Amino acid sequence: MTDRHDPAPYIDLKGIRKGYRIGTETVSIFADLDLAIAGGAFVAIMGPSGSGKSTLLNMLAGIESPDAGQLMIGGNRLDRMGEASRTAWRAHNMGMVFQFYNLLPMLTAAENVELPLLLKPLSGKERRLRTEKVLDLVGLAGREKQYPTRMSGGQQQRVGIARAIVADPGLLLCDEPTGDLDRKSADDILAMLGFLNRELCKTIVMVTHDPQAARHANRVLHLDKGEFAEERSAA
Amino acid sequence: MxxxxxxxxxxxxxxxxxxxxxxxxxxxxxxxxxxxxxxxxxxxxxxxxxxxxxxxAGSPTVTVILGGGTYQEVGSDLPPNVVRSILARRSDLGVRRDAASELIASRELVVPVDVRQPGESLGQTMALRGMDLAGLSLRDGVTLSAGRPFAKGSRELLVGDRLARDFPAFGVGDKIRLGAVDWTVSGHFSAGGSAFESELWADLDAVRAGFDRQGEVQTLRVRLDSPAAIATLRDALSDITETPLVITSEADLYAGQxxxxxxxxxxxxxxxxxxxxxxxxxxxxxxxxxxxxxxxxxxxxxxxxxxxxxxxxxxxxxxxxxxxxxxxxxxxxxxxxxxxxxxxxxxxxxxxxxxxxxxxxxxxxxxxxxxxxxxxxxxxxxxxxxxxxxx
Structure with a gap:
């Protein structure tokens, strides 16, 4: 599966094989998966449960490694990296947005957003300024000291997005980012992801079950039984 | 990092x-x-x-001389002639003497006694130490906290503060029966909480007479000119062969125990x-x-x-x-x-x-x-x- 618009893809998967061992049996998720995504694309990946969406996202995040094949993102061969290298790569190149926000409830909004910056050689003042800036960008200025438990789902997801972009990664991976939100909040979040894609040139890969959410992407891939069964460009 | x-x-x-x-x-x-x-x-x-x-309780300048080759006071025995021999020596023993050039020494004897408080069926075994009057001056850090010291030859007790606190029967002026005879508490002493405060002190001859231990001496306490003078004392007494002597500083004796x-x-x-x-x-x-x-x-x-x-x-x-x-x-x-x-x-x-x-x-x-x-x-x-x- 290739991106027709970019001869040098930002994400390039070739011959990916991945399976899980359950007892004595190995369940194959991907037998020979190819995928190319151009830099600056907003790609939605849809598919039924068990189709391999989460496994694909975990591999793109460097959380899991393929059993075989080439996994290249931004010129880095993730399949050749050890866990420590992948962790370091993740810290500097990728932000992740989760369905259930995955904020630390005991930390304030600003402290949650600041977490990825702790991995960078920045002073406390620099971290605070960048945190305030992205909270302002996602419309949460003045809520720095609020705890996630006192926020609506939409606001928590905005904090989640702020945390994902605060370290200025090139890649945003979104796992059902609107799955836990009402329509209005979901549309706001999707509009924000669109903004980040258009204005800040973030490459976004979004796993979703929601066709309306997929419409915000400029490319939609359907994954079924470990293979891309269908591809269509969004309107 | x-x-x-x-x-x-x-x-x-x-x-x-x-x-x-x-x-x-x-x-x-x-x-x-x-x-x-x-x-x-x-x-x-x-x-x-x-x-x-x-x-x-132990002082480095007070030396305890025990007989019988033991480090335990109750197991020690200094024959009378050995005691006389030591006290009679005029040579330099490295030990302090009084104005009359007599050794400042205390012959001592510890007798375990059962003390029963009024109303109690079971007694407790305590140490009754008979000593010469000089024995009081050979205890560093001991002060009289109530009453007066025991008088020579009389059945009087000087009681450690710890015992006096725990046993109301040891009030100054009280009489208490130890063995077969009555004793009067003449005073209390403090020793900074040391083991001495768990003892009853009395005149040596009164203890001997009260417990039928005439002539018996377990230990002899003397004060050295300096802690190093113990070597001089050991050397000077090395000619005594009637009983194997143990000459140790009070500090070492109690530290060992x-x-x-x-x-x-x-x-x-x-x-x-x-x-x-x-x-x-x-x-x-x-x-x-x-x-x-x-x-x-x-x-x-x-x-x-x-x-x-x-x-x-x-x-x-x-x-x-x-x-x-x-x-x-x-x-x-x-x-x-x-x-x-x-x-x-x-x-x-x-x-x-x-x-x-x-x-x-x-x-x-x-x-x-x-x-x-x-x-x-x-x-x-x-x-x-x-x-x-x-x-």
Missing amino acids: ASAIRQTLVMTRANLLSLPRRQAISLSMSLSIALVVMVLAGFLSMAKGFEQALRG SGRTADLIRLFGWPLALLMAVGAGAGALNTMMSSVADRTAEIAIVRTLGFGRLAAFASTWIEAVLLSLAGAAIGVAASWALFNGWQASTVGANNTRMMFQLAVTGDVMMTAALLGLAIGAIGGALPAIVAIRRR
Whole structure:
């Protein structure tokens, strides 16, 4: 599966094989998966449960490694990296947005957003300024000291997005980012992801079950039984 | 490295802020460690108090001469001719003399006596020490706290403060029956809480007469010109062959006695504390496993963000150490409040009751606290390793 618009893809998967061992049996998720995504694309990946969406996202995040094949993102061969290298790569190149926000409830909004910056050689003042800036960008200025438990789902997801972009990664991976939100909040979040894609040139890969959410992407891939069964460009 | 420290700090802070979710099990871990610390501190303070009581009694310039080759006063016997021979010597013995050039010496005899308080069916065995009047001046740090000293030749008792506090029957002027005769308490003395305060002092001849021990002397106490002069004394008395003499400083005599008993107390205390520590360690392991399970999502989140294994390990381990530190602090504080100064008694070197105070000193607190910390450090290590594998 290739991106027709970019001869040098930002994400390039070739011959990916991945399976899980359950007892004595190995369940194959991907037998020979190819995928190319151009830099600056907003790609939605849809598919039924068990189709391999989460496994694909975990591999793109460097959380899991393929059993075989080439996994290249931004010129880095993730399949050749050890866990420590992948962790370091993740810290500097990728932000992740989760369905259930995955904020630390005991930390304030600003402290949650600041977490990825702790991995960078920045002073406390620099971290605070960048945190305030992205909270302002996602419309949460003045809520720095609020705890996630006192926020609506939409606001928590905005904090989640702020945390994902605060370290200025090139890649945003979104796992059902609107799955836990009402329509209005979901549309706001999707509009924000669109903004980040258009204005800040973030490459976004979004796993979703929601066709309306997929419409915000400029490319939609359907994954079924470990293979891309269908591809269509969004309107 | 700075990043790793920042990661660890923020994860540790998040762990500690999430403690209310695990309040009960975290509290139980700290309290079980506090209990272990208290048990060990209890035994160690007992050993320390016993040592302090005996070592406080010994002076490096007072020498005790024992006969029969023993270091135990009750087992010692100095034949009368040996005593006369020593006291009659005019050569330089390295020992202080009075204005008349007589040795400043005290012949002494310890007799175990059963003392029964009014209304009590069982008596307690105490040490009645018969001594010459010079014996009082040979006790460093001893002061009269009530009444007057015993008079020569009379059946009068000078009672240690510790005994006087515990036994109302030893009031100044009271009469008490020891053996077959009545004795009158002439006064009380203080010896800074040392083992001397567990003794009854009386005139040597009165004790001999009261207990049919005429002519008997167990030990001879003398004051040296200096601690080093003990070598001169040993050399000067080396010609005495009637009985094998043991010439030792009072400090060494009591240190030897205290060492054996204190070691015995520790021998009981350490295995018990270590056994309890194993149990508390299992509790700590369980608590921290629960903590890791409770924080699985949080660990996975920060690991996904790019936090390293070290931060996941260190923050979990630090949580365990901090919980054990809290337990150790509670244990040490409780030990100090409950045990320090607690009046205890045991059977001393003369098979008589010896009273002492439990002493929760700095080194006792430090040792007990370190055991508590070790429980957390060891019990928290495995869960910390598990934490780095959480995804």
